[in-house]
Amino acid sequence: MDDTPIGRAAQLAVEALGRAGQGLPRPEQTRVIVVANQKGGVGKTTTTVNLAASLALHGARVMVVDLDPQGNASTALGIDHHSDVPSIYDVLVDGKPLSDVVQPVTDVEGLFCAPATIDLAGAEIELVSLVARESRLRRAIDAYEQPLDYIFVDCPPSLGLLTVNAMVAGAEVLIPIQCEYYALEGLGQLLRNVDLVRGHLNPRIKVSTILLTMYDGRTRLASQVADEVRSHFAEEVLRTSIPRSVRISEAPSYGQTVLTYDPGSSGSLSYLEAAREIALRGAGTDMADSNSSDGGAQ
Incomplete structure (x- = not known):
């Protein structure tokens, strides 16, 4: 942990869970996790950057690949992404090496970002004519030589060529689902797309994780939605859910994740716990034997 106020505060948040001394298992090979949902406003980018930061704070080496032309993941990680910055667009369209665009995240040691610029908005059209566009x-990613434990790919709210590229590159799909009305609307099409990619382009890809976001324990609706999602996806849904939190919403405006913006907040602790579940699941650890609390820091 770097000896800065932000770093020390983040370390305190890890210790607040009582598990910092235990650490987390490191995957035997790089886990490429695609964060996708064609619905907007469900917490894709927030989930991507905060899970990545959480795992990095536990000692993992993590990269965030920002595939959304809005560049919100880059903003949340404090990465400059104006139009002149080398970005993931140059990698996809011009074949630039990934190592030429990756930048370290200054607030969190071991966390890196391949930023998105507005140029990415035209990539869907430009990719159509390219060889092996998917x-x-x-x-x-295969040509990237630096060792990494996790790569999180933040997808745009669509099922176009950028999202297909992510699914061809990854082995796992993580779907954030907000605890609100119509939570499952459109999810069937996303699952069908995963099946199509598995059948034709990437036999490894599967939906490994579903994370409930924007959970408000004061409302009956949130509990009903959570129960419905768990009934449909019992194996994939994390026990931890992410609460609706002002701190989570505020953090990107300061170019930070909630882990560094307010390490002791309920949102920060929930993402730390969700990251712990993901790491343990990847290692094949039985969560029933762990001390994970159902619902995290709701």
């Missing part, structure tokens, strides 16, 4: 991200 696998350009996978080839870039």
